[in-house]
Amino acid sequence: MKGLVLxxxxxxxxxxLVAWLAYYLYTNWDLFSASADAxxxxxxxxxxxxxxxxxxxxxxxxxxLRMEQVRVGFWENLLVQTATLLGNYVPMRIGTILRFxxxxxxxxxxxxxxxGIAGLRLxxxxxxxxxxxxxxxLGLMMSGGHQVNLLLWPLxxxxxxxxxxxxxxxxxxxxxxxxxxxxxxxxxxSGFVSIRQQPLVAWFVLILLLCQFVLLSIRLHISxxxxxxxxxxxxxxxxxxxxxxxxxxTLTPGNLGLRxxxxxxISVAAGYQFDGAVFAGVVDRAVLMLSLIHI
Numbered sequence: 001m002k003g004l005v006l007x008x009x010x011x012x013x014x015x016x017l018v019a020w021l022a023y024y025l026y027t028n029w030d031l032f033s034a035s036a037d038a039x040x041x042x043x044x045x046x047x048x049x050x051x052x053x054x055x056x057x058x059x060x061x062x063x064x065l066r067m068e069q070v071r072v073g074f075w076e077n078l079l080v081q082t083a084t085l086l087g088n089y090v091p092m093r094i095g096t097i098l099r100f101x102x103x104x105x106x107x108x109x110x111x112x113x114x115x116g117i118a119g120l121r122l123x124x125x126x127x128x129x130x131x132x133x134x135x136x137x138l139g140l141m142m143s144g145g146h147q148v149n150l151l152l153w154p155l156x157x158x159x160x161x162x163x164x165x166x167x168x169x170x171x172x173x174x175x176x177x178x179x180x181x182x183x184x185x186x187x188x189x190s191g192f193v194s195i196r197q198q199p200l201v202a203w204f205v206l207i208l209l210l211c212q213f214v215l216l217s218i219r220l221h222i223s224x225x226x227x228x229x230x231x232x233x234x235x236x237x238x239x240x241x242x243x244x245x246x247x248x249x250t251l252t253p254g255n256l257g258l259r260x261x262x263x264x265x266i267s268v269a270a271g272y273q274f275d276g277a278v279f280a281g282v283v284d285r286a287v288l289m290l291s292l293i294h295i
Contacts, residue, residue: 017257046287089254120191123163129241130159136237149269216240223280
């Protein structure tokens with residue numbers, strides 16, 4: 001019963017966000033059409049960055065799978081990831097469910113182990129987002145060009161500290177219970193144990209995350225440029241990691257509405273206008289969806 005209630009609430013939340021985005025675009029379309037001026041070169045650069053982001057994203061997962069002795073091919077993993085992205089535009093995260101099912105059937109990878117790998121990558125992503133966010137806030141405050149909302153400081157500090165504390169005090173010192181529960185938990189934590197034994201893998205994943213942030217920064221820079229909004233490099237240190245994190249969480253189908261809203265909110269907190277930021281997110285979204293459909 002509790003699961004049904006949570007599922008219903010999540011579905012309602014998703015529908016509300018998608019409806020909000022559709023209504024927002026409809027009521028502000030004159031502003032968008034008057035401001036947007038994308039050239040062929042900008043659209044081509046956005047498409048190239050989207051495709052490169054998928055490759056970098058796939059390499060992160062591939063490294064973690066290989067660390068867990070799961071022999072997955074590069075192209076196989078890339079195709080599964082692309083299919084997952086497309087499937088996640090369907091309610092109930094069908095893409096993610098099918099991905100778990102695929103690795104279980106084809107590679108014998110238990111759901112708990114794959115979930116642990118996803119959890120490990122999320123921990124690295126959240127930590128990296130917090131660190132770069134703090135650098136971005138510091139840069140914006142020192143440059144003095146924009147009034148930054150102070151609530152962003154505890155947000156990014158928490159992103160940096162909570163995953164580190166979880167790893168140091170929970171994962172490293174956790175005593176597993178006996179029986180089936182202990183076995184499942186052990187499988188889930190196997191990736192965390194492996195990364196401690198192979199720290200070089202963590203560094204490679206972090207480097208790939210930074211490359212992913214750079215690519216998304218370029219995409220956002222172009223998208224804001226299309227809307228005629230000059231964006232500070234320090235603001236990109238806030239937006240790119242946060243948008244990457246939201247893409248990973250997928251709280252709504254394809255994060256439609258939520259990602260654009262988050263970009264708008266973070267932009268406002270960094271001293272930029274909400275309308276232009278939302279439409280810049282829509283420009284990036286449009287290129288992303290067209291790339292998915294044509295792939």
